[in-house]
Amino acid sequence: SVDIVQDVARDENLSVDLPGYEKAMSRQRTLSQESWKGSGEEEIPKAYRGLLARGFTSRFLGYQTLISKTRVAALLVDGKETTSAHEGSRVEVVLDQTPFYGKAGGQAGDIGWLSDGKVRFRVTDTLKFNQGLVVHKGHLEAGSLSVGDEVKAQVDEITRNVTIRNHSATHLLHAALREILGDHVKQAGSLVAPDRLRFDFSHFTQVSTEKLAEVERVVNEHIRENLPLHTTEMSKEEAMKTGAMAIFEERYGKTVRLVSIGDGVSMELCGGTHTKRTGDIGLFRIISESAVAANVRRIEALTGEAALRYDQKLERDLRTAASLLKAAPDQLEERVERLLKEHKEKDREIQSLKSKLLSKKSRDVLSEAREIGGIKVIARKMEADSPKELRESADRIKDRLVSGIVLLGAEKEGKVMLTCVVTKDLMDRFKAGDIIRQLSNIVGGKGGGRPDMAQGGGNKPEELENAFEGLYDLIGNGVV
Ligand SMILES: [Zn+2]
Incomplete structure (x- = not known):
């Protein structure tokens, strides 16, 4: 239902086009109503109107019998009246009398066969117009059919x-x-x-x-x-x-x-x-x-x-x-409920482990901080899939560092990403944008940004360690 869709969308930070959904649903409903409303009598194709005008009707025998002798009263090929049809053609046949029920009142039209000696006509649908004109649609599989021919009409009993x-x-x-x-x-x-x-x-x-x-x-x-x-x-x-x-x-x-x-x-x-x-x-x-x-x-x-x-x-x-869950069918509900509960608990556990792991990581990183001229400096390689991820890691470390400079580098597909953050108290002496501009040179690329945060990179991963050394030098020299 829509509720479930909305829940999922909320989890994925997506929104649901409710007015659009309602519109599409009402269109679908109208369509489906139209598709079954058909008693087959609303719209009479031109070809049949001509037959009706000339009084063609077929006596319906199908309440009593599924098989009867009858005579071909009219033939249509490609929607045009004709006097005979040949093997292989798609034909519409009108009979004097017929056991075939023509689609009406919601009941589907009969299928079956018309045959005589070598003639075999497969009826794939039967339509009824104006209470009396019954049209047998189908395929002339063998022989030929002419107006006036006697045939045996036989409804497919199983389907009926x-x-x-x-x-x-x-x-x-x-x-x-x-x-x-x-x-x-x-x-x-x-x-x-x-x-x-x-x-x-x-x-x-x-x-x-x-x-x-x-x-x-x-x-x-x-x-x-x-x-x-x-x-x-x-x-x-x-x-x-x-x-x-x-x-x-x-x-x-x-x-x-x-x-x-x-x-x-x-x-x-x-x-x-x-x-x-x-x-x-x-x-x-x-x-x-x-x-x-x-x-x-x-x-x-x-x-x-x-x-x-x-x-x-x-x-x-x-x-x-049940067997996948190693339970008896009558225990299935209870088993699934328990599984869902366990699943939720595991999710919670994973979340708490993840955040423990992250804070341990940033503590480890903090212990690596070097002090250069009274300034805490961290320069290290990190696993990151995107500059955004790298920036988030740098921010986390900065928050714990309170005062200092952080430079993170990551390698991905032969390229280097660099992120530098500088705490506010040091920004008058060291600007992240200037640092990144100089260090990106070392790794064979460009970069820049604001005084508190800057990003860059290059295409020489082998120079990453040199970029870290470069940061220590810059700060040691107080050059930036
Ligand atoms: Zn009924």
């Missing part, structure tokens, strides 16, 4: 079956949310794909882990009850009287389809395809709950084998983590 498990689960989820959270919960959108389901609903706050577990428990209870699903076609007015839940942003025809589960467990107007009984769903697992927009929450969940695989992976991860 996992999709309907997810779809029926959203109806149970909707009912369970209303039961656990309250009647204010209304569906705001859904996505039902073969590999997952997503359900958006109106609710004001984050749903607690406990409530989510309760919702999951209720859905699974209805699954175990193995309740039958019934569908009834009726007029919109009749449907309203039943009190069924409907999503009226979705377009319905004159007749609507009422999908009910068990004895009043759930009643929804829905054009989607469903399992015969709730037991077919097998297992239901919520994998996330999040915010999509103001007062709209999103639950993502898995069903059937996908839910089982998810659980198995979680368990595997848990066991791996």
